Amino acid sequence: MHIGAGMDLLTTSEAADYLRLGERKVYELVAANEIPCSKVTGKWLFPRHELDRWVLSELIQPTGMIPTSPPPIVGGSQDDLLEWCLRRSGSGLASLTEGSENGMSRLLRGEVAAAAIHFHSVRETGEPANFTAVREQPLLHDVVVVAFARREQGLLLPPGNPKGLKSISDVLSRDVKLATRQKGAGAQMLLEALLERAGSSLSDLNCLEQPCLTGPDLAGAIRAGAADCGVATRAAARTHDLDFVPILWEEFDLVMRQRTYFQPFMQALFRFMAKDDLGLHAAELTGYDVSEAGTIRLFT
Numbered sequence: 242m243h244i245g246a247g248m249d250l251l252t253t254s255e256a257a258d259y260l261r262l263g264e265r266k267v268y269e270l271v272a273a274n275e276i277p278c279s280k281v282t283g284k285w286l287f288p289r290h291e292l293d294r295w296v297l298s299e300l301i302q303p304t305g306m307i308p309t310s311p312p313p314i315v316g317g318s319q320d321d322l323l324e325w326c327l328r329r330s331g332s333g334l335a336s337l338t339e340g341s342e343n344g345m346s347r348l349l350r351g352e353v354a355a356a357a358i359h360f361h362s363v364r365e366t367g368e369p370a371n372f373t374a375v376r377e378q379p380l381l382h383d384v385v386v387v388a389f390a391r392r393e394q395g396l397l398l399p400p401g402n403p404k405g406l407k408s409i410s411d412v413l414s415r416d417v418k419l420a421t422r423q424k425g426a427g428a429q430m431l432l433e434a435l436l437e438r439a440g441s442s443l444s445d446l447n448c449l450e451q452p453c454l455t456g457p458d459l460a461g462a463i464r465a466g467a468a469d470c471g472v473a474t475r476a477a478a479r480t481h482d483l484d485f486v487p488i489l490w491e492e493f494d495l496v497m498r499q500r501t502y503f504q505p506f507m508q509a510l511f512r513f514m515a516k517d518d519l520g521l522h523a524a525e526l527t528g529y530d531v532s533e534a535g536t537i538r539l540f541t
Contacts, residue, residue: 249289256287260296294540297383297499313506316353317344318427319455320493321476322523322531323357323389330513332506338455341374342425348496349380354507355497357389359427363434371494372539383499386539387511392493393475393528394431397463398484406470407486409435413445420462420471423452427491428459432472435488457481475528490530494538511535 256278257264270276277291315327319338327334337344337353344356360370375384397420398406404417412419413436421443422429429452436442449468453459456473460481463471478485501507513519514535523529 250286251289251292253285253287256292259287259289259292290540294385294499294502310504311348311351311354311501313504314353315355315357315495316347317341317356317358318493319457320357320389320392320474321457321480322519322526322529323493325522326510326513326519329518330510332509332513334506334510340423340426341430345374345378345496348498349378354501354504355495357493358496359392359491359493361427361430361434361491363437369492369538371492371496375496375539375541381496381498382541384539384541385497385499385502385537387495387497387502388492388533388536388538389495389514389531390493390523390534391490391530393487393490394428394472395475395478395485395487395489396470397460397473397478397481398470398486399463399466400482400484402484402486404469409439409488412470413439413441417447417469418467419446419448420459420468421448421452422456422459422472423454426452428456428472431488431491435472476526479527492538499540 251259253264253267257267260267267276271278271285277295278285278287313333314335314337315323316337316339318341324336327336334354341358341360344353344358347353348356358371358374360374362370362373366373371386375381375386396406404415406412406415406417421432433443449462453462453471456477457480459471459473460477460483462468463483464481475485475487497507519534520531523531
């Protein structure tokens with residue numbers, strides 16, 4: 242049975258045949274809430290792709306073929322809305338914010354359960370930059386990318402924008418002190434991509450000596466008068482009462498291995514992401530679109 246673009250739904254008997262189980266066993270799994278399914282007009286339906294993921298999540302392999310189950314930590318990029326979500330969801334997930342690139346590295350080493358990422362690149366690949374970054378990792382052959390939010394990135398400026406900065410071109414042409422992020426951070430990738438497109442580089446700018454480790458750190462440096470501008474989210478600007486010049490909207494995703502997707506702590510997070518609370522808090526922070534939160538964007 243097919244419904245919608247790319248959606249393959251199986252009836253109970255079809256699911257039993259597909260899984261090579263008896264129908265009675267399938268009903269037992271449904272009753273125990275142990276198998277992905279949906280009840281529509283009194284009939285149980287089973288998305289084939291969810292059954293595939295369910296089977297893979299229980300895959301047993303010889304010792305040494307897969308790393309030990311990772312700790313319940315979300316690494317990668319810092320985000321106020323995500324950190325609030327981790328706290329409120331009751332998932333037990335902690336955060337380790339070191340930037341998108343470091344988060345991916347820790348995911349590959351099995352040191353985090355998931356990584357929050359927002360990659361940017363100068364070159365066009367015909368697909369979202371987050372997908373390209375994932376596909377370029379040969380050891381991530383069993384990956385799931387889940388949408389968390391679209392975020393608005395831009396220039397953070399002191400209240401009143403005293404230097405009248407309206408674009409990266411203004412930053413290049415005027416005497417300003419620029420706050421930067423560490424190498425591998427998504428915001429730093431964005432800044433470097435914007436500079437390269439303008440035919441310039443960081444060496445042409447007057448930058449703070451030490452990079453800021455998170456967006457809030459960068460906002461704090463501007464608020465304290467240590468810098469005139471920097472690239473971060475609208476939410477960071479609002480939290481620190483700074484002016485904001487928008488640049489673009491970006492995809493902010495969670496990436497994890499297939500087996501991790503089904504872990505109780507991740508499922509607790511996804512259930513919370515489906516609640517209205519997420520959208521309400523996103524609206525308070527500003528600069529977020531969470532309409533696709535929890536949607537699987539990529540499965541390999």
